[in-house]
Every structure is written in structure tokens, then in C-alpha cells.
Amino acid sequence: MTGPLADVVVVDLSRALAGPHATMMLGDLGARVVKVEVPDRGDDTRGWGPPFVGEEGVRESTYFLSANRNKESIALDLKADADRATLLELVDRADVLVENFRTGVLERLGLGVDMLLERNPRLIVLSITGFGHDGPEGGRAGYDQIAQGEAGLMSLTGSGPDDPQRVGVPIGDLLAGIYGAYGVLAALHERHTTGVGQVVRTSLLAAVTGVHAFQGTRWTVAGEVGRAQGNHHPSIAPYGLFRCRDGAIQIAVGSEVLWQRFCLAFGLDADAEGMRSNAERVAHRDQIIEAIEAAFAHLDAGPLLMQLADAGIPAGRVRTLDEVYAWEQTASQGLLVDVQHASLGTVTLPGPPLRFFDPSGDEVTRRDHQAPPVLDEHAARIRAWLDEPVVRGPEAGA
Numbered sequence: 001m002t003g004p005l006a007d008v009v010v011v012d013l014s015r016a017l018a019g020p021h022a023t024m025m026l027g028d029l030g031a032r033v034v035k036v037e038v039p040d041r042g043d044d045t046r047g048w049g050p051p052f053v054g055e056e057g058v059r060e061s062t063y064f065l066s067a068n069r070n071k072e073s074i075a076l077d078l079k080a081d082a083d084r085a086t087l088l089e090l091v092d093r094a095d096v097l098v099e100n101f102r103t104g105v106l107e108r109l110g111l112g113v114d115m116l117l118e119r120n121p122r123l124i125v126l127s128i129t130g131f132g133h134d135g136p137e138g139g140r141a142g143y144d145q146i147a148q149g150e151a152g153l154m155s156l157t158g159s160g161p162d163d164p165q166r167v168g169v170p171i172g173d174l175l176a177g178i179y180g181a182y183g184v185l186a187a188l189h190e191r192h193t194t195g196v197g198q199v200v201r202t203s204l205l206a207a208v209t210g211v212h213a214f215q216g217t218r219w220t221v222a223g224e225v226g227r228a229q230g231n232h233h234p235s236i237a238p239y240g241l242f243r244c245r246d247g248a249i250q251i252a253v254g255s256e257v258l259w260q261r262f263c264l265a266f267g268l269d270a271d272a273e274g275m276r277s278n279a280e281r282v283a284h285r286d287q288i289i290e291a292i293e294a295a296f297a298h299l300d301a302g303p304l305l306m307q308l309a310d311a312g313i314p315a316g317r318v319r320t321l322d323e324v325y326a327w328e329q330t331a332s333q334g335l336l337v338d339v340q341h342a343s344l345g346t347v348t349l350p351g352p353p354l355r356f357f358d359p360s361g362d363e364v365t366r367r368d369h370q371a372p373p374v375l376d377e378h379a380a381r382i383r384a385w386l387d388e389p390v391v392r393g394p395e396a397g398a
Helices: 018-028 081-093 113-119 144-150 171-194 204-209 214-220 256-266 278-283 285-296 301-311 321-326 328-332 379-386
Strands: 009-012 032-037 072-075 096-099 124-129 199-203 239-244 247-252 336-341 345-350
Touching: 009 018, 009 081, 018 032, 018 096, 018 124, 018 171, 032 081, 072 379, 081 113, 081 379, 096 171, 113 124, 124 171, 144 171, 144 204, 171 199, 171 204, 199 204, 239 285, 247 301, 256 278, 256 285, 256 301, 278 285, 321 328
Parallel strands: 009 032, 009 096, 032 072, 096 124, 124 199
Antiparallel strands: 239 247, 336 345
């Protein structure tokens, strides 16, 4: 392994998406991630589809492929004494353990957090739940769309207040994974000083609430309840999607300087009634949309975007995913990686969103990514590794 976490071992007991996304992020950074799966069926997402790819009998879920690159797989039945003993050997060698069982499940398996930390005091345990580990509803099962609704995100998404919509990806799961990985990195850093691990907890509820941003303070400070209002920003105008002759484009006029430039470029009166300030434009949004779409009505998207660029106005098109992955800019940022899969051969995956550069400016981003594993693919290699002596890193308390 290469990368900033190349000396870190992660035991991944999680399944579905929040936990696996967190461990994939750690694996992208070079950590050795051992994914522990249920024998015979594996992670739940191995059965989530269509689409499935590959030949009959060895078909793979594209959902599973999206969240499990840079991992090794071993199948263990945690209710069986021998397999539970193997897991504990993994715990002895681990820096991080990630789980997203419902509250109390680990304890019933004889793998409570207190026992794990007593066995390996350096261990960092990341635990992800749906609604939190405690509180009046702490034991609730959490699935992404339920959390999007319960945490208010769906009330902010859609064409209007009566049209709540889920975000088109499982954003609650993904955010919980991102926050979880962020917490693990902080705990690893602290362990350099203390020499001991700790428990990091997050939830889908916490993750979605954590990105309410201005919509959160809009309520907690100003007492206003945000509602869905389609493709236009509630606090900035003009900022959103506007129709032109052959489709639609998006613009973001986020300052008065940009507004003056925009009006000059498209023959609008920046000082007309209802247009003089951002607050006025927000209050008269329908009027602003009508005026801008009238100015765009005779222009196709391509030339219009060029005119906006010439005026210095942030703008863009709305791409489908095939267009995103065919875009040269996407490829230039390392957002596509080719990997060699055990049953599928060479496949292209969406790549990690981080790049690294040394002080001289040379890129040192990891390139040797591993394909998501087939079930139990690395069992022999992992068991051979467990037969070797435990080696600790150089940090304090190791």
C-alpha cells in the first residue's frame, strides 16, 4: 500500500453504505482495509441491483463496486467461536475498527466496545447508526431515505413545499461515512500524543443535520423555516437554473459586482425597481427569472455559456452522468480509475476526490488502486498474515 495511511490497519465490520464509504476513504489513503463479510452472501449490497455485471454465477452488483475499492475480503461467521477468534486476532493488529450495527448487536455477539478496547487499547472504534446511539430514539434502524426525511433534507429539496424529494444519491449514508472517516483521522492524530484509542460516533441524523448550513441558522437564529423552492437559491438572486432556446443553463450571480456585469452583458437595467440589491432581487425572484429568461430566449446553451464566461459570470450546463464521465475535466482530476477485478477483468470506477502534491509541486497521489473484492477473496492471505508476529508502529504508546 502507498499513501499517508499506509501504516494503518482497518477492520471493516460494516455493510451497506455509510460504513463501507468511510473505510473506502481510508483505503484510498493507503490504509489496509480488511472487510469482514457474512459467509455465502456477503455485504447486503452484493445483492442490490440491477444493474449487475459479469457472467451468470459470478455477477457483481455495481452498487457494491461503488463503495468497496481498496479492500480485502474475508468471510467470517461472528456467531461461530472459531471465526470470532479470527476476528479478535484481526482486532489485535488493527488501528481502526468500523461498525454500523444497531445499538447492542456487538455486545450480543460478545464483541462489546469495552472488551475490544481492553484487548487493544490503541484501537479506534468508529460506530455509525441511523439516529444516534442514545436519546429517546437511539435504537432506531436507519436507512438513507428515512434519514433524509427525518433530518429535514427532503423538506428543502423539490420543486416546492408540497413536493418533497430525496437527493438523487444516498447522501445521508455518504455524509455519515465522510464524517466518520474525518473523526477517525482526528482520533489517529490524537493517539500520537496519548498512545490510546477512543470511540468515534456519528449517525445519519447527525450527518444530514451537520450540513444544514445556512438553512439551519435560518431557523435557529432568524426563526424562518426553509422550504423547497426548486432550482433557485433562497438567499441569492439570480442563482439557479434558467431556460434558454435549446435547454437550460445555470448561473450564480453572487455579488453586486457580478450583477452589474451580468446586466451590462445582457441589456438589463441593474438599477430597475426590484433589482437594485440582492435582498430586493430575492423578494422579486419571479420578476428576475422572467427578465433573465427573456434575455436568454434567443440564445442556445453553448454560445450563451461562452458569453457568460466572457462577462466573468459563473455558469454551467446540467450534465447527465455519462457526460460527466466523458468530460476531459473529470478525467484530468483523477476521477476515473481502472482496476483489475477478479471476475470482471479491467473495470473503470469513479476515483477518489483527493489529490496530493509534494513541496516541489510533484503529484504524489496514490495510483495503485485495488478492485472491490469478490466475497472471501483474500481469506488465505489474511490468515497467513495473522500467523505472523504482531508489529506495532513507532507512535507513542505503541
